[in-house]
Amino acid sequence: MLIHTIARRELKAYFTSLIAYTVIATFLAVSGYFFYTNMVMFVMFVGSDVRLGLWQQTFYDMRFVLVSLMPLLTMRLFAEEKKLGTIELLFTSPLQDVDIILGKYLASVLVLVLMLVLTVLYPILLAIVFSVDIGPVATGYLGLFLMGSACIACGLFLSSLTENQIVAAMATLGVLLLLWFIDWNEGIAGAATIRVLHQLSFSEHFLNFIRGVIELDDVVYYVSLTVLFLCCTAWSLESRKWRGRA
Amino acid sequence: MYTIEAEHLTKFYGSARGVVDLSFTVERGEIVGFLGPNGSGKTTTMRMLTCFFPPTSGTARICGHDIVREPLAVRRAIGYLPESVPLYLDMPVRSYLHFFAEVKGVPSRQRRQRVEETMQRCGLEQYAHRLIRKLSKGYRQRVGIAQALLGDPEVLILDEPTIGLDPRQIIEIRNLIKELGSSRTVILSTHILPEVSMTCTRVMIIHEGRLIAIDTPDNLMRRIQQTPRILLRAHGPEHELIRTLAALPNVRSVQRTSTGAAALDYYQIDTEPDGQVMSEIARVVVEAGWQLQELRPLDITLEQIFIQLITDEQTGPRPC
Ligand SMILES: Nc1ncnc2c1ncn2[C@@H]1O[C@H](COP(=O)(O)OP(=O)(O)OP(=O)(O)O)[C@@H](O)[C@H]1O
Ligand SMILES: [Mg+2]
Numbered sequence: 001m002l003i004h005t006i007a008r009r010e011l012k013a014y015f016t017s018l019i020a021y022t023v024i025a026t027f028l029a030v031s032g033y034f035f036y037t038n039m040v041m042f043v044m045f046v047g048s049d050v051r052l053g054l055w056q057q058t059f060y061d062m063r064f065v066l067v068s069l070m071p072l073l074t075m076r077l078f079a080e081e082k083k084l085g086t087i088e089l090l091f092t093s094p095l096q097d098v099d100i101i102l103g104k105y106l107a108s109v110l111v112l113v114l115m116l117v118l119t120v121l122y123p124i125l126l127a128i129v130f131s132v133d134i135g136p137v138a139t140g141y142l143g144l145f146l147m148g149s150a151c152i153a154c155g156l157f158l159s160s161l162t163e164n165q166i167v168a169a170m171a172t173l174g175v176l177l178l179l180w181f182i183d184w185n186e187g188i189a190g191a192a193t194i195r196v197l198h199q200l201s202f203s204e205h206f207l208n209f210i211r212g213v214i215e216l217d218d219v220v221y222y223v224s225l226t227v228l229f230l231c232c233t234a235w236s237l238e239s240r241k242w243r244g245r246a
Numbered sequence: 247m248y249t250i251e252a253e254h255l256t257k258f259y260g261s262a263r264g265v266v267d268l269s270f271t272v273e274r275g276e277i278v279g280f281l282g283p284n285g286s287g288k289t290t291t292m293r294m295l296t297c298f299f300p301p302t303s304g305t306a307r308i309c310g311h312d313i314v315r316e317p318l319a320v321r322r323a324i325g326y327l328p329e330s331v332p333l334y335l336d337m338p339v340r341s342y343l344h345f346f347a348e349v350k351g352v353p354s355r356q357r358r359q360r361v362e363e364t365m366q367r368c369g370l371e372q373y374a375h376r377l378i379r380k381l382s383k384g385y386r387q388r389v390g391i392a393q394a395l396l397g398d399p400e401v402l403i404l405d406e407p408t409i410g411l412d413p414r415q416i417i418e419i420r421n422l423i424k425e426l427g428s429s430r431t432v433i434l435s436t437h438i439l440p441e442v443s444m445t446c447t448r449v450m451i452i453h454e455g456r457l458i459a460i461d462t463p464d465n466l467m468r469r470i471q472q473t474p475r476i477l478l479r480a481h482g483p484e485h486e487l488i489r490t491l492a493a494l495p496n497v498r499s500v501q502r503t504s505t506g507a508a509a510l511d512y513y514q515i516d517t518e519p520d521g522q523v524m525s526e527i528a529r530v531v532v533e534a535g536w537q538l539q540e541l542r543p544l545d546i547t548l549e550q551i552f553i554q555l556i557t558d559e560q561t562g563p564r565p566c
Contacts, residue, residue: 005349006349007343013334084333084335086333086334087332088293088328088330089328089346091297091298092296092297092324094318179286240299242301
């Protein structure tokens with residue numbers, strides 16, 4: 001109930017401060033551009049195999065846009081409240097930390113969902129011309145959603161560590177990029193190490209989704225990353241109790 | 247049962263002192279003023295009572311709930327105005343209050359009415375739709391106070407509620423506090439001395455993180471004003487003037503206040519408590535032809551109270 005109260009306030013704040021519009025518009029514009037150029041390329045060079053290849057390519061591109069935009073969406077979540085001092089109001093209201101954390105998380109996830117839903121326009125447009133295979137498109141979106149949610153949880157945690165929004169955004173981007181590129185070093189790491197790094201890689205776990213396959217361990221990876229970051233946030237809020245400040 | 251019972255509340259920020267060993271009780275219907283200079287620990291104490299952070303040691307009970315073990319129950323019982331008056335600047339006043347009404351668990355059917363009532367009480371009706379960002383400091387303060395009142399809390403904790411308000415608003419807020427104090431318990435902090443004597447039923451004086459006195463304003467004044475001071479401005483031969491006045495009954499001592507050329511003609515006279523000596527001094531000065539220019543009792547200042555209480559403390563403990 002209170003999660004819902006917090007989430008609604010956060011959503012309102014997203015839309016009155018124009019952050020949500022800006023992030024969504026950027027996402028639509030950039031992924032629209034990728035979609036268009038990919039389509040042109042496929043039509044010109046590949047011919048009829050638009051059905052799978054185009055989606056793979058477009059989802060490849062969209063996840064980059066997603067990873068670079070999510071930190072901007074999440075940076076304000078706690079940092080702004082700390083800067084304004086309103087965190088003191090939340091912490092002295094009859095709210096539990098978990099209400100605050102999940103409320104804020106939920107609000108960002110809803111913006112993410114809205115963002116993704118708006119891009120469904122592209123496959124619909126395409127479906128008018130070509131027949132579109134729904135399966136890989138749906139799994140691709142599921143992948144984007146799971147990955148975006150993990151990014152949000154990561155951003156939420158880092159936002160809870162600072163009162164500076166820019167610092168929160170940069171740190172989030174840093175962590176996400178590190179997770180992304182963690183297995184891109186075949187040259188120096190041994191095969192065994194690489195196998196472990198693959199397991200940790202943000203990008204590696206995305207591949208099956210765009211191939212139209214839902215693997216349990218991919219889902220588990222993103223979900224557990226999300227839960228891990230949410231727990232870190234809870235721990236970070238809890239730390240005020242022994243550090244003596246918000 | 248006491249509404250607030252604090253037992254050895256202590257807070258250290260790392261190794262820095264917040265407050266040390268605070269014990270006190272507050273009964274229902276009291277308005278208690280925390281008085282203390284900057285950095286004495288007023289805000290720290292309030293933040294512990296509101297469960298913003300737990301004490302390093304010691305504890306307190308508010309309405310029977312322990313602040314360490316039952317923070318949620320405590321928060322339900324209190325309304326809090328933090329010192330910096332934090333607000334969501336991008337929200338209109340009404341939605342802001344609606345949000346907190348919801349957070350404080352006001353049932354949805356009563357919420358609208360409660361918000362409207364509170365806005366009226368704090369004089370905010372005409373600003374209901376205004377963004378908080380666009381309100382003046384005084385009106386932001388009112389929104390903060392309205393937020394504290396929303397849940398109809400048993401205990402109100404207000405950190406410097408009248409700071410930044412204009413004189414008329416100060417009076418309004420003080421009246422509001424007094425009105426609330428009749429049915430609830432109020433704790434407010436301030437460094438304005440008259441505020442305490444005007445609104446509070448009891449005063450707690452905190453200095454360097456320690457509670458050095460807790461008493462009614464009247465008793466406190468009496469204790470401190472044991473040697474009421476009078477300021478005299480007159481022009482006459484210094485030694486003779488001092489000798490003559492010092493010889494008057496009920497006068498303890500006369501001193502020339504020696505601060506710069508402008509103060510040359512000022513004298514400070516310490517008198518016995520309850521000694522009515524003003525008229526006597528006036529008569530003597532006038533009769534001697536010393537050009538009486540000013541004669542008035544010196545108001546005690548916050549500084550004097552502290553100096554007095556601290557020296558009291560050092561010379562021997564007094565029962566609080
Ligand atoms: N977050 C913090 N970290 C470290 N020390 C702190 C912190 N907050 C307060 N203090 C210290 O604790 C002491 C008490 O501070 P507090 O804010 O409670 O004073 P105050 O009585 O409210 O003062 P003021 O009248 O200026 O508001 C001060 O010495 C202050 O430096
Ligand atoms: Mg303070």
